[in-house]
Amino acid sequence: MTRLTLRAPALPLMPRLLPGLGLAALIAMAAMAVQRASGIGALSPMVLAMLAGIALRNTRGVAPAFGPGIAFALRPVLRAGIVLLGFRLTFTQVAEVGGPGLAVIVAVLIGTFVFTKAAGRLLGVEARLAELIAAGSAVCGASAVLAVNTVTRARDADVAYAIACVTVFGTLSMLGFPLLASALQMSDTQLGLWAGASIHEVAQVIGAAFAKSDIAGQAGTVAKLSRVMMLAPLILSLGAFARRRGAEAGRAPMPLFVLGFVAAVAINSTGALPDSLQPLIATTASFFLTTALAAMGLEIDLGQLRLKGLRPLILGALAWVFVSALGLGLVLAL
Template identity: 65%
Template structure:
């Protein structure tokens, strides 16, 4: 019996029994990716990216059974939203206050300017709105998580999502390796370096890795600055959803209201106001990582390599431009704020 069928109809999940085959597959891919990351201890080896790549490989090397389709679709939608809500337990409003007004200004201006610049550059390069928007979100906010979250209102194709995540992974990893080497020549102290890192690196893991590479103080500032940036994902998604509904974008109807973002904000509020035990927070963060990794594995299983190749190098060029812009602008603003 083949693993996959490329011609079977897409079925809606209507019972646990129908979901189990697909969910078992994406869970297996996610767990394998997480074990690999822990075994290597590399912050650059994101389990979400590894799971997506494994899913793409499986999708394009063997035909998938139609029995897997309901579970894969469930992971791409319901599990994704659950993972994003649980991301809120990594943050508190107190952490935002620690960054200070000048630090928050650096983060907010960098995020908005990078998003708008990337969208404009995508239009100049002749790219689809959806792909440009996903690359913009991943670069300006928080990498793969932002790409997945924003796609709930952008409604890009699976290949758009895969390409956007590839861009933020490549260029974010380059920054993680290069930033510690640049801190000395640029004359950045621990606080300035940490703010630059948190305001410009793509993934949380990349920002944390690059921050602590320059010491404990720099790592703490980078982590808080990056998490403060993640909070801005909520207003960004609401704004994009409102704009899409106003413009009638979204593939045959008004874009949905991203109500799950309210859950994300509520999780931040709970984590800020209640003394949650460490084991509960660690559990929520672990489940969030697992759900998002499963969602990316499912995304990979729906991605055709041939369609990625057909997009050419222009999306990669856009990712490079966005990377240089966010790095340069954040550095300039940090230097000006000192």
């Protein structure tokens, strides 16, 4: 009797989730199909899905019945996708970067995050939005914005604005880095490390580095994945600070999914997972994150974005210039 009583309230849950979750998943599948059909590796299906969700929300509207499923995609589905990202990384990859290379990555990450937060205060940008722009610029673009927001708890409009910033400026880096590297006569390895330490999205790093050579591409990919691994300590640190600030109000976010992310990295580092599973895991992680972005788009009112003004965009530009210049200076110093 006890089991029946406990499980009964959960029975209606799935029917309530299906409309919104199904819509977000359908948008995600369409975005991934468009990206594959385009043949453009640097075209992010996550960004496409978010834009499609925004367009649907602001043209046709979204009925209240879709709300529970959209909320589910923005939380459990998102966190599952972040955990699965861990299976793309190994501790060996960090070792391959080497001591000096790892020092550059850590210095760029910390320096960019601290600079962007400080610049946000000077510009009068809301603290939570500045924190999201800082995370996206310092770590890994849209994925970092989504992950950090589990602790920051900013509004969906803030998340969308931050993702827009890192997408625009990361794309400029992808196009400009190879040209500037040629002008500066940088080696392939130098370009790879610079791209991996400074460009926002993984796909953008791959696009910039492989445009130079396979050697640059491999160096950039390893450097970027090592930088992505820093997402776990960043979120845990932000969570600790948030608990300290919100102790009196009872606000104590504990991002347990980050431990799942680290566990996934540890499992992948053992080599126990067969190589044949990696494409499936990567596709599933991408699908989950793209579904979450589609759901986010479905909740965004463009009127709220316009109210943000130009200051957050200026902050994103400053963060982009800073991360690019700091990364370049440290790489050339090596």
